[in-house]
Amino acid sequence: MKVQGKMFIWLAVFILVMAIVYGVWSKEPAGTTALFLGFGLSVMIGYYLWFTARRVDTGAQDNKEADVADDAGEVGFFSPHSWQPLSLGIGGALAFLGVVFGWWLLWFSAPIIMIGLWGWVFEYYRGENQNQ
Template sequence: MKFEAKLFLYGVLFFIPVGIVYAVWSGGEPVGTYGIPLVGGMAGMIGGYLYLVGKRIDARPEDDPLGEIEQGAGDQGVFSPWSWWPLVLGLAGTVVFLALAVGWWLLLPGLLIGAVGLVGWVFEFSRGQHAH
């Protein structure tokens, strides 16, 4: 994960100075003045997390400049292509954002749908007492 960490940490070196330059040139326009450096801060948090994770795990083939394609063969993770829970969460996000345009009364149903979808997705592979 060394490459990913560097990618995001270099984003900090880009967004912070660009935010300062934007603040000076725009005369302190609040959205960009605060938003661009905040993007740099978020990139720094992600880069820091990836850096810490990269120190704990073994080097991957992607981190080896002389790595070969066949070194990355095998399982890459556990995925469920048949899962419907991301669709439920997408519907919940749609209803929540629709509440901004239609009315705040839609916020509660959207959050309830989101809670059901999130619990369903988290416990999708559960076994034993919480299996469904």
């Protein structure tokens, strides 16, 4: 993770320089703002990866002598079957369509998003997936 953190920090420095150069030369506020927001995003991701790398064990990607097989193994737990992302996707699509066609569409999309979010958060607290 240290390598990825350094990459994002260097990317943030590059984006900052390009944002300043672009802002001075073009005097165009939308693109300059987008570049500064990209700089902020890169700093946040880089700081998170750097901060997390200090707390976890060194991974194979941080070892220059490591092979690809050294990083094999369990990555994490992923839900095998869940309908909640479908609900969130439909609700999100309706919400973005509300921006296009009219804000009234948010009245229909907000409950779908809330149901999907509630179901995804509490998916393993009820039913056959409940942990004892």
